[in-house]
Amino acid sequence: MQPVRGTHDLLPPEFRKHSRILNVARGEIERAGFEEMATPLMEFRSVFDRTLGDTSDIVTKEMxxxxxxxxxxxxxxxPEGTAGAARAVMSNGLTQSLPLKYFYQGSMFRYERPQKGRLRQFHQMGVELMGVKDPRGDLEVILLAWNIFNALGLESRVQLEINTLGDVESRNAYRSRLLEYLSDFQNELSQDSQIRLQKNPLRILDSKDPQDKEITKNAPKFSEHLNNLSKEFFGRVLEGLEAFQVPFTRNENLVRGLDYYCHTAFEFTTTELGSQGTVLAGGRYDGLFPMMGGPLIPSVGWAGGLDRIAMMLEDILMPRPYVMIAGSDPLMASALKLADLLRHEGFIVDMSYQTQIGKALKYANKISALGALILGEDESQSGVITFKNLDSGDQSTVPQGELVTYLKEMKR
Structure with missing residues (x-):
C-alpha cells in the first residue's frame, strides 16, 4: 500500500515543523488584526476559470x-486560496464590511509532475487584505511575511524580490509594447505561448519553457512603461521597506501574467531548495473582484508554501516527557489517574502500557524521557511512587500527594 503519487504523509517529525510555522504565523498575524478563516476544499470550476483564465497552466492542465x-x-x-477567499466574501455578503483582513491555511491540489518541493497535494498559508488601496497595505503584508521568517530564524536564508506591474494604464501600454516585441518570435515560441500571444501575452513572461525564457530575456521592461502614479505607488512601498530595514532586491523579470494583478508583486526566495526556490509569493490584485462579477475591491495578499518552508527548518524535537509505568494490569487505572493529574498540572506524561518494568524502562529510554514514574504493588500499598531520573540514574520514593510539588521543584 502506497500513498497516491505526488502526495505524502505528514508524520510527526514533519508535522511538528508545520505546526511550528503555523503557530508562529498565527501569532504575528493575529497581532496585526488578521482573523483566521477557511474555505471548502471544493469549489465550482468557474471560480478559477474566471480568475485564472483559460490560458493558465492551472486551468488548462493542473486542476x-x-x-x-x-x-x-x-x-x-x-488549486490556490485567493480566489476562494474572494468568492467567500461575495457569497457571504461581506463586500460592504471592508476592510477585511484574513488568514487561511490548508491543502491545495494541482495535477503536475511531482518533484522536490512540488507536490500534487501541498499545504499553504496565506493572508488577504481586502478593501485597502493605500500602498501601506502592500507594505503591511510584506512586513508580516518578513516578521514570520524572522521569528522562524530564517531571515538570513530568504531574499525578498520585488517589482511593480503598474496600474491598468501602465499595464496596457506595456502589453502593446510586449506584443510588438514577441510577434517577431511568434514561430519560435512554445505551443502554449503561441496561444497566449493572442489572448494574453503577459502570461508568456511566466512561461517555464527554456526557449520562451531565452526570448523574453531581452523583452521590454515594465519599468520603462510606468506612468507617474505607478512610480509613486511603488516608490512609497520601497521607502517603507527601507524605513523598516527589510532588505530587498528589485527584480524586473518578476511579473504576474494574470490580468487582475497590478502594482506590487513580490516573492521570498531561497537558494536551498533547487528549482523550487520560491517559498512565499504575493502581490496586489485590485482587478480580482470585478472579474468575478463583484465590485471593485482593491486587495493585496500572499501565499506561503508550508512544505517548502518546513524543508528549511531544523528537526524539532518533542519536549521530553515523563513515563508512567504500572507494575500490573490492576494498577493501570491508578497509574492513569496519576498521569492525568500531572497532565492537568502542565507536565507531559506518556503512559506506558507495558507492565514489565524492564521493558517499560527501555521504552522510556528510547523516547528520551526525563524520568520514569513507577507504581508497583509495594508503592500502591504505601501510597508512594518511585521516581527514576533517567539522566542520572538516581531513584527516589515520593508520596503520591507530594508528586506534583516534587516534580515542579525538580523542574526549577
Whole structure:
C-alpha cells in the first residue's frame, strides 16, 4: 500500500515543523488584526476559470475535477486560496464590511509532475487584505511575511524580490509594447505561448519553457512603461521597506501574467531548495473582484508554501516527557489517574502500557524521557511512587500527594 503519487504523509517529525510555522504565523498575524478563516476544499470550476483564465497552466492542465453525482456542476479541488477567499466574501455578503483582513491555511491540489518541493497535494498559508488601496497595505503584508521568517530564524536564508506591474494604464501600454516585441518570435515560441500571444501575452513572461525564457530575456521592461502614479505607488512601498530595514532586491523579470494583478508583486526566495526556490509569493490584485462579477475591491495578499518552508527548518524535537509505568494490569487505572493529574498540572506524561518494568524502562529510554514514574504493588500499598531520573540514574520514593510539588521543584 502506497500513498497516491505526488502526495505524502505528514508524520510527526514533519508535522511538528508545520505546526511550528503555523503557530508562529498565527501569532504575528493575529497581532496585526488578521482573523483566521477557511474555505471548502471544493469549489465550482468557474471560480478559477474566471480568475485564472483559460490560458493558465492551472486551468488548462493542473486542476483536479470531481465528478459530482448530484449534478451541481463542474467541481474542482482548489488549486490556490485567493480566489476562494474572494468568492467567500461575495457569497457571504461581506463586500460592504471592508476592510477585511484574513488568514487561511490548508491543502491545495494541482495535477503536475511531482518533484522536490512540488507536490500534487501541498499545504499553504496565506493572508488577504481586502478593501485597502493605500500602498501601506502592500507594505503591511510584506512586513508580516518578513516578521514570520524572522521569528522562524530564517531571515538570513530568504531574499525578498520585488517589482511593480503598474496600474491598468501602465499595464496596457506595456502589453502593446510586449506584443510588438514577441510577434517577431511568434514561430519560435512554445505551443502554449503561441496561444497566449493572442489572448494574453503577459502570461508568456511566466512561461517555464527554456526557449520562451531565452526570448523574453531581452523583452521590454515594465519599468520603462510606468506612468507617474505607478512610480509613486511603488516608490512609497520601497521607502517603507527601507524605513523598516527589510532588505530587498528589485527584480524586473518578476511579473504576474494574470490580468487582475497590478502594482506590487513580490516573492521570498531561497537558494536551498533547487528549482523550487520560491517559498512565499504575493502581490496586489485590485482587478480580482470585478472579474468575478463583484465590485471593485482593491486587495493585496500572499501565499506561503508550508512544505517548502518546513524543508528549511531544523528537526524539532518533542519536549521530553515523563513515563508512567504500572507494575500490573490492576494498577493501570491508578497509574492513569496519576498521569492525568500531572497532565492537568502542565507536565507531559506518556503512559506506558507495558507492565514489565524492564521493558517499560527501555521504552522510556528510547523516547528520551526525563524520568520514569513507577507504581508497583509495594508503592500502591504505601501510597508512594518511585521516581527514576533517567539522566542520572538516581531513584527516589515520593508520596503520591507530594508528586506534583516534587516534580515542579525538580523542574526549577
Amino acid at each position: 483536479y475535477e470531481i465528478h459530482d453525482r448530484m449534478g451541481e456542476g463542474n467541481i474542482v479541488l482548489r
